[in-house]
Amino acid sequence: VMTQTPLSLPVTPGQPASFSCRSSQSLVHSNGDTYLSWVHQRPGQPPRLLIYKVSNRFSGVPDRFSGSGAGTDFTLKISRVEPEDVGVYYCMQATRFPHTFGQGTKLEIK
Amino acid sequence: QVQLVESGGGVVQPGRSLRIFCVTSGFTFRSYGMHWVRQAPGKGLEWVAVIWYDGGNKYYADSVKGRFTISRDNSNNTLYLQMDSLRAEDTAVYYCARTGELSLDLDYWGQGTLVTVSS
Numbered sequence: 597v598m599t600q601t602p603l604s605l606p607v608t609p610g611q612p613a614s615f616s617c618r619s620s621q622s623l624v625h626s627n628g629d630t631y632l633s634w635v636h637q638r639p640g641q642p643p644r645l646l647i648y649k650v651s652n653r654f655s656g657v658p659d660r661f662s663g664s665g666a667g668t669d670f671t672l673k674i675s676r677v678e679p680e681d682v683g684v685y686y687c688m689q690a691t692r693f694p695h696t697f698g699q700g701t702k703l704e705i706k
Numbered sequence: 707q708v709q710l711v712e713s714g715g716g717v718v719q720p721g722r723s724l725r726i727f728c729v730t731s732g733f734t735f736r737s738y739g740m741h742w743v744r745q746a747p748g749k750g751l752e753w754v755a756v757i758w759y760d761g762g763n764k765y766y767a768d769s770v771k772g773r774f775t776i777s778r779d780n781s782n783n784t785l786y787l788q789m790d791s792l793r794a795e796d797t798a799v800y801y802c803a804r805t806g807e808l809s810l811d812l813d814y815w816g817q818g819t820l821v822t823v824s825s
Contacts, residue, residue: 645811649808688811699750
């Protein structure tokens with residue numbers, strides 16, 4: 597089970613934001629990698645990948661996004677929130693089957 | 707550029723079947739695992755199924771196991787999801803997504819196709 601907190605996060609543009617994701621089991625794969633990703637979904641849009649393998653930014657993702665963590669506890673940070681960052685952020689584990697998503701954190705712009 | 711385009715969604719009665727498609731381009735389809743992920747109206751994301759690059763392995767969510775079948779045609783760069791014995795709770799937007807080049811995480815996603823199960 598993937599648990600995200602908080603469920604809602606109001607942030608003023610220019611301020612930082614932090615999202616937490618906790619797994620009920622270690623997400624370390626038998627090959628030693630940890631397949632924890634973060635995806636962002638704007639209203640009415642499909643999800644898009646931000647971070648893969650805990651801390652790697654996907655192609656084209658601004659460097660204000662960063663991921664960290666290990667084992668069962670993971671964090672996504674936005675150093676300075678911009679209006680385009682509005683939407684829902686999901687963590688997802690691809691270490692085990694079935695793959696699972698957290699319930700999402702909704703970022704709202706104040 | 708990588709493109710994933712879903713189609714085949716629509717309205718279907720409970721207990722009936724539907725097959726949806728994901729046509730891909732911009733990458734070597736036969737080299738990548740592929741997934742289906744769904745999102746019920748107003749809800750979060752739910753992973754549905756995965757198929758290995760060569761179709762050799764398939765895994766399913768418990769909620770669809772025995773009713774849904776994932777398959778692929780590597781000669782036509784197309785991913786399929788055969789959905790049988792549909793239920794109202796299967797109503798959702800269905801997205802196809804690619805297994806990452808450098809990871810097992812899902813890197814590219816399609817725009818989705820809406821499946822509505824209703825009498």
